[in-house]
Amino acid sequence: MVTGEAVALELRPARLPSRALAVLLDLVAGMAVYVVVTIALVAATASLDEAARAAISIALFVLVLVGGPILVETLSHGRSLGKTACGLRVVRDDGGPIRFRHALVRGLIGVIEILMTFGVVACVASLVSARGRRLGDVFAGTLVVRERVPAGQAGFVPPPPPWLAGRFSGLDLSAVPDGLWLAVRQYLTRMGQLDPRVGWSMAERLAADLAERTGAPVPPGAPPAAYLAAVVQERQVREARRAFGHGPAGGGGAAGAAGPAGGAPPSYPAATVAPGVRPAAYPSVDQGAAVRGERAVPPQEESSADRPSTGFAPPA
Incomplete structure (x- = not known):
């Protein structure tokens, strides 16, 4: 629903x-x-x-x-x-x-x-x-x-970062089973309650399972939790179109998934906080490294003073 x-x-x-x-x-x-x-x-x-x-x-x-x-x-x-x-x-x-x-x-x-x-x-x-x-x-x-769900049972699913919104508009989601969707949603709604190492490990496993069934790997430099949120948002957009006959405004759409002419990767803007996005929902990533296809510095390699407490730091 x-x-x-x-x-x-x-x-x-x-x-x-x-x-x-x-x-x-x-x-x-x-x-x-x-x-x-x-x-x-x-x-x-x-x-x-x-x-x-x-x-x-x-x-x-x-x-x-x-x-x-x-x-x-x-x-x-x-x-x-x-x-x-x-x-x-x-x-x-x-x-x-x-x-x-x-x-x-x-x-x-x-x-x-x-x-x-x-x-x-x-x-x-x-x-x-x-x-x-x-x-x-x-x-x-x-x-x-x-149709009605008590307010206490409806967890908040954080939206993806603006530079990932709409990136997966052409993705085939038909091979993803309902059990995996439920596991991803439960993780996103409860990730703030998990131990940082356990949360990062769970996000990586879920992202790997989702990428295997959709054929779209995690973008370079993107945190696995942000990848999960972006794919879930795409599913919500499609369900809205199916239920109401049209998709909601915003969310990236197909334009967000397409790159510039010539097949070059899109130039992602610097990380900004859109209305409704929790700033500490995902680890910070090097956007320039993501565009160049380089490996981003994982959270555990950053200094503890500069790294925000996000709950997604991978195991040391």
């Missing part, structure tokens, strides 16, 4: 208890509407024969208890009354908003696995599925996720 600020959130799939509560609230609301409309129709069709009243009752059941949830999920992009109350949302497998066909398949199969079997089939399928999906989700290609 991506917020309006194009921040990728590691939302977990909704499990059986929260989904069951959401379905219960939806059924209570649907039954209340069904009873009210039924009473009104009984009074209005008192002069009709029994066959006509039976046909109207069946049509009312289909419209309210089957068509109603489909219409609500389509118009609200996956948020019914119960799901909104429980902080849940139905999304496609790729994270995008659902459309009418997804809500239609979920609603039709839900009649069998929820209404006709009193939810037994849906409960069994949700318990068996690794992501808590019922049969309607499997056939529709959807997933119910937790």
Whole structure:
């Protein structure tokens, strides 16, 4: 999931208890509407024969208890009354908003696995599925996720340095597994709590794994943590385009990834602090050495008086 600020959130799939509560609230609301409309129709069709009243009752059941949830999920992009109350949302497998066909398949199969079997089939399928999906989700290609995350659980992911922003706009990220993305995000949100040597070692290992799967090595002179943040930012930009149809302004874009004419490496500006960038998030690097392709002086070779305390000093 991506917020309006194009921040990728590691939302977990909704499990059986929260989904069951959401379905219960939806059924209570649907039954209340069904009873009210039924009473009104009984009074209005008192002069009709029994066959006509039976046909109207069946049509009312289909419209309210089957068509109603489909219409609500389509118009609200996956948020019914119960799901909104429980902080849940139905999304496609790729994270995008659902459309009418997804809500239609979920609603039709839900009649069998929820209404006709009193939810037994849906409960069994949700318990068996690794992501808590019922049969309607499997056939529709959807997933119910937790949309709300407590503020204390949403860690701050530092943005990359300005000279790395947009550098990886043409990178192929399809081979990176979800487990590695989660590990990188957890590292970036907690790197300030790690021992300096341990943090630097973890960043190098994660950067090596990410470079192996993307084919883009760490730029010369760039700290591995800055490389991780730059690739994560590129993933956020792409998820924003996929979810909202356009990417957020700024962030480098393709222009930041392309070098000057003739294939020469881009001339990176001196390290500056952009708005929202934490100055001590990454070790200082020799930008000139990075441009020339030379090895930058690692943090442990700098004097202790000049080296900032960043939490990323490599082992001595």
